[in-house]
Amino acid sequence: MRRPLCNCGNPVAINYIKHDKTYYRKQCDSCLRGVIKKQPRWKTSGYKKKHICDRCGYTSEYDMQFNVYHLDGNRNNCSFNNLKTVCANCQRVLHLVGMKWKQGDLVPD
Numbered sequence: 001m002r003r004p005l006c007n008c009g010n011p012v013a014i015n016y017i018k019h020d021k022t023y024y025r026k027q028c029d030s031c032l033r034g035v036i037k038k039q040p041r042w043k044t045s046g047y048k049k050k051h052i053c054d055r056c057g058y059t060s061e062y063d064m065q066f067n068v069y070h071l072d073g074n075r076n077n078c079s080f081n082n083l084k085t086v087c088a089n090c091q092r093v094l095h096l097v098g099m100k101w102k103q104g105d106l107v108p109d
């Protein structure tokens with residue numbers, strides 16, 4: 001049996017070995033210890049949320065009022081020109097009406 005992967009991508013921790021058979025835990029060491037908090041990909045890619053909505057211009061000092069929007073809908077595509085900061089309102093609207101932005105419509109800053 002091949003060593004499975006934790007949902008964070010690391011190989012899972014070994015639980016115990018019995019009769020030459022290896023039993024695995026469900027998660028890797030780091031996750032089991034809770035060391036690595038799962039971060040969204042855009043964050044690990046270095047993108048930073050702005051405090052202004054790229055769509056409507058809404059500003060707030062509170063981070064949690066903003067979301068990061070992937071223009072092409074692919075959460076794994078974290079090139080900066082695929083990412084926009086949108087407020088919670090716009091997030092809902094965008095979800096409803098779909099994306100009318102195209103990559104490159106707005107200049108990344």
Ligand SMILES: [Zn+2]
Pocket residue numbers: 006007008009010027028029030031032
């Ligand atoms: Zn893990």
Ligand SMILES: [Zn+2]
Pocket residue numbers: 053054055056057058086087088089090091
């Ligand atoms: Zn907005």
